[in-house]
Each structure stands twice: as structure tokens, then as C-alpha cells.
Amino acid sequence: MRVPRAVYVLALGIFAMVTSEFVLAGLMPQMAAGLGATVPQIGYLITAFAVAMSVGGPFLTVGVMRLRQKRALAVLFGVFLVGNVLAAVASDYGTMLVARIITGIASQAFFGVALSVCAQLTPPEARGRAIAVAMNGLMLGTLLGLPMSTLIGEHLGWRAAFWAIAALTVGAAVCTAFGVPRLERADAGGGLRQELGAFRSPRLWLALSTSTLIIGATFSVFSYFNPILTEVTGFGTGTVPLLLVAYGAATVVGNTVVGRLADRHTVAVLFCGLVLNLGFLTGFALLAHVPVPAVVFMMGIGLVGVTMNPAMVTRVQRAGNARALVNTVHSSFITLGVIVGSLVGGMVISAYGLRAPIWLGAGLAALGIVSLVPELGWRRQRRRTSLAVAGGAGVAGAGTGAGTSAPAPGAACVTPTAGP
Structure with a gap:
């Protein structure tokens, strides 16, 4: 069974999120110099992003649960874009820390909603393949996103890398707006409880x-x-x-x-x-x-x-x-x-x-x-x-047919329902 095109669009969004997550790893010395921080302090920003994802992501997901899935994705793209723009213009370490927390929370919530959309777009027997397609955005973030952002940062400055991710985010959001069908709310079929x-x-x-x-x-x-x-x-x-x-x-x-x-x-x-x-x-x-x-x-x-x-x-x-x-x-x-x-x-x-x-x-x-x-x-x-x-059903079926040369027309339908 073919994977819906919308899943590939969601993979692009995940690619943008993962590229932003990894971008600091290739630009530590430049960012340390630009923000007046040490390399270990820039490393703490990676930890802050991960903690924000782990702790804050579920709360933001709850916040967008009453929205339709497509609108929830748009909101999350917006929050993520704000975080990356704030990172691009950050003049001090504190601002950058806030920017990384915002992007970390939005990234985690996006993963959750995007995978839920994948599940709605595909039948249960094909979800593994659809998830693999969406998760290729994560793999390609490691393969291409990190070296690309590092290359941009080395030649145009580390701020340019964040502006590039912001542009990628806008592109992914536009593709999602046109490429993902309208779906039910994130909490369709039941509330928070x-x-x-x-x-x-x-x-x-x-x-x-x-x-x-x-x-x-x-x-x-x-x-x-x-x-x-x-x-x-x-x-x-x-x-x-x-x-x-x-x-x-x-x-x-x-x-x-x-x-x-x-x-x-x-x-x-x-x-x-x-x-x-x-x-x-x-x-x-x-x-x-x-x-x-x-x-x-x-x-x-x-x-x-x-x-x-x-x-x-x-x-x-x-x-x-x-x-x-x-x-x-x-x-x-x-x-x-x-x-x-x-x-x-x-x-x-x-x-x-x-x-x-x-x-x-x-x-x-x-x-x-x-x-x-x-x-x-x-x-x-x-x-x-x-x-x-x-x-047990087989034994019951054998008992039902005993003593007859052929089962009655309805026997084959009735017999399997008989339990021990």
C-alpha cells in the first residue's frame, strides 16, 4: 500500500525541527564568541532544548488538543518559527536560552501531533511504513540538516543558520497547509480524561x-x-x-x-x-x-x-x-x-x-x-x-455435525459461535 503524500509533507516539518535541534552542535565556537559565553555554556543550551522537549512538549500538546489537527500543526509551526527568529536576533545568552526552550517545546508537540496525523491518514496495517517515512525527516536531519546548517554558519555567520531554519519552517508550514487534508480535532473521540x-x-x-x-x-x-x-x-x-x-x-x-x-x-x-x-x-x-x-x-x-x-x-x-x-x-x-x-x-x-x-x-x-x-x-x-x-470452537463444531451426512445450510454459520 502506498504511503499518502501528506506523510512526506509531515516528514519535511520533522526535518526542520530536527535541524534546529542539532544546529548548535556544529556552531559552538562561533555562538560562544557571539554571545559572550563559553563552549560548555552553549552545550547547556542543547540540554535545555532536550529538557524543554521532554517536560514542556506534552503540556503544549494538551493546549492544542481542542484544535483541528491541521490548525494545531499551523500553531506549532508558528511557535517554532518565533523561537528560531528569537534565536537569530538574540544578543545575549539569556535570550538564546529562552529561544531554545520555546523551540524545544514546540518541536516535541509537533512530533506528537504529526504522528497522530500519520495514524489518521493510514490504516493500522500500514502505520509502521508511514511512521518510517515521517521519521526519515529525523534521519535526514542528522544526515543533511546538521552539515548544511554548519556550512551556512561557517560562511555566513551563526545567525544566518537560524534564519535559514526559519525559512525552512515557513516552507514546511506552507506545504502542510496545502498538502495535508483537513482532519478531526486532536482530542476527537474523547477529552483529556x-x-x-x-x-x-x-x-x-x-x-x-x-x-x-x-x-x-x-x-x-x-x-x-x-x-x-x-x-x-x-x-x-x-x-x-x-x-x-x-x-x-x-x-x-x-x-x-x-x-x-x-x-x-x-x-x-x-x-x-x-x-x-x-x-x-x-x-x-x-x-x-x-x-x-x-x-x-x-x-x-x-x-x-x-x-x-x-x-x-x-x-x-x-x-x-x-x-x-x-x-x-x-x-x-x-x-x-x-x-x-x-x-x-x-x-x-x-x-x-x-x-x-x-x-x-x-x-x-x-x-x-x-x-x-x-x-x-x-x-x-x-x-x-x-x-x-x-x-473449543472446533470441538463444538464437530459435536454439532455428528450423526449427519451433511451439515444443514445454516450449521456452518452457527457452529463457530458455540463456545465451550
Whole structure:
């Protein structure tokens, strides 16, 4: 089944959001000089963006729930645009901090509403593929958005990078206005109380925790690829950007493959992805000092790390629902994984050296595998129950037809409804 064109339009919006999220990583020295701050202080702006996403995003989602989905997206584009324009004209660190908080909150809410729109536009059996298309905006933000914004910042100044993102935001908003059909309100089918009712499900919380562990395992090493590849593996600083582009290409490939499998084999994809990532992380930790294996394992992490997003989203939507609030809270748990992986990764580097965050990632991947065990048990129990029901129906059917040479015309319709 073909993915609706509107999903590709939503991917453009996600691309704009992710490019803004990553832009600081490539412009730290220039921004530090322009704002009279230190490089570590600019790094704190990345943390502020992530915290704003994780904490503030769900509240903004609640605020736009009474709007139709398309209008909610327009409002979120507007808030996001304000944040980026404020960043472009910021004259001091405090203003930039406010700008990053605004863009972080709007970005998270946009993810939630956009994924809800994807769910409305596609039937349940095709949602994994649609989510993969939308999430390619995230992958391409890593592959293209970061180097493009860095290139603009280096040649035209860091403010020009934010103006470019603002222009991209306007373009994405216009495409959304014309390319996404009119849909129901974000809270259609129930108010806030019903939305919150989904969070009573233990399976939903377990699915959310698995997502945090998957992303935490990946970002514990992704956040420190540069120093690991230069100081441990021995690559030159000019080679690392090329390796990161190759890593980004691997995420695009992995996301596409996972999207095609996520609908029918959701938990199996997550389990296999975590097992493979555990192997790649362990191999990288052991052989980070050998260039060829290090690159191979790095590419492997790209294939099965953040690329689990389509399966993660599909699992969460099935455990809760496909509405905006559940999707936004899920995005918050994903962002929590980014925070945990990067923050704790930095702490273990100080104590144990540059291989430590790789081992941390392996440990988080192992915990992710453990977190899937109850889900596998539930699925096994559900399979037994369905087999028992089918077996009971078969016995009842056999009894109904006993002593006759042929079933009555209505018997085949009546018999399956008989229970043990």
C-alpha cells in the first residue's frame, strides 16, 4: 500500500525541527564568541532544548488538543518559527536560552501531533511504513540538516543558520497547509480524561521504558563519536565528518527496513534490533582502537539504533492509542533516553575513559532486551488463549455435525459461535 503524500509533507516539518535541534552542535565556537559565553555554556543550551522537549512538549500538546489537527500543526509551526527568529536576533545568552526552550517545546508537540496525523491518514496495517517515512525527516536531519546548517554558519555567520531554519519552517508550514487534508480535532473521540486514561495501561509504560533504553543505548555512544574516533581509533578530524555522514546514511537505510517490518513483526524487530545493537556496541567497545572494525561496528549501530523508531511508535500506539498526547509523551521518553545517554556517558568518561560510554550503551541495550520479556510473555499467553478458543470452537463444531451426512445450510454459520 502506498504511503499518502501528506506523510512526506509531515516528514519535511520533522526535518526542520530536527535541524534546529542539532544546529548548535556544529556552531559552538562561533555562538560562544557571539554571545559572550563559553563552549560548555552553549552545550547547556542543547540540554535545555532536550529538557524543554521532554517536560514542556506534552503540556503544549494538551493546549492544542481542542484544535483541528491541521490548525494545531499551523500553531506549532508558528511557535517554532518565533523561537528560531528569537534565536537569530538574540544578543545575549539569556535570550538564546529562552529561544531554545520555546523551540524545544514546540518541536516535541509537533512530533506528537504529526504522528497522530500519520495514524489518521493510514490504516493500522500500514502505520509502521508511514511512521518510517515521517521519521526519515529525523534521519535526514542528522544526515543533511546538521552539515548544511554548519556550512551556512561557517560562511555566513551563526545567525544566518537560524534564519535559514526559519525559512525552512515557513516552507514546511506552507506545504502542510496545502498538502495535508483537513482532519478531526486532536482530542476527537474523547477529552483529556480519556486521553489520560490510556496511561493506566502497564503495557504502555513498559513500551515507553523500552524506547528510553533503546535511544539511551544509542546516544550514549553517538554523543561521543567524535572524541572516540579521533582519540581512540586515531582518525583525523577531517575524516570524522565523513564517517558521520556515512552513519547518517546507515540510519536512513535502517529506518526504511524497520518501517517495512514494524507492522507485522513489531516486538520481533525490537528484540532483534536490541540484540544486534548489543553485539555492535560490545564489538565497538572491544575494538575501538582498530580502524576497520570500529567503522563497521559504528555503521551497525547506525542501522539498528534510532532506526527502531517505527517499531517503537507502532508498539506504543497499540499499547495506548494513536492520539497526539500518547505520541508526545512517547517522544518525551525518547528524549529522556537522549538525556540519559549523553549525560551519564559524559560522567563515565570522566571516571573511566572514552570507551566507558560504549559499555554504558551495551548495558542499556541489555536492559532493553530484559524489558521486552514481559511483552513476549503476554503475547505467548494471548496466543494460547486464541488457540484454546479456536480449539473449543472446533470441538463444538464437530459435536454439532455428528450423526449427519451433511451439515444443514445454516450449521456452518452457527457452529463457530458455540463456545465451550
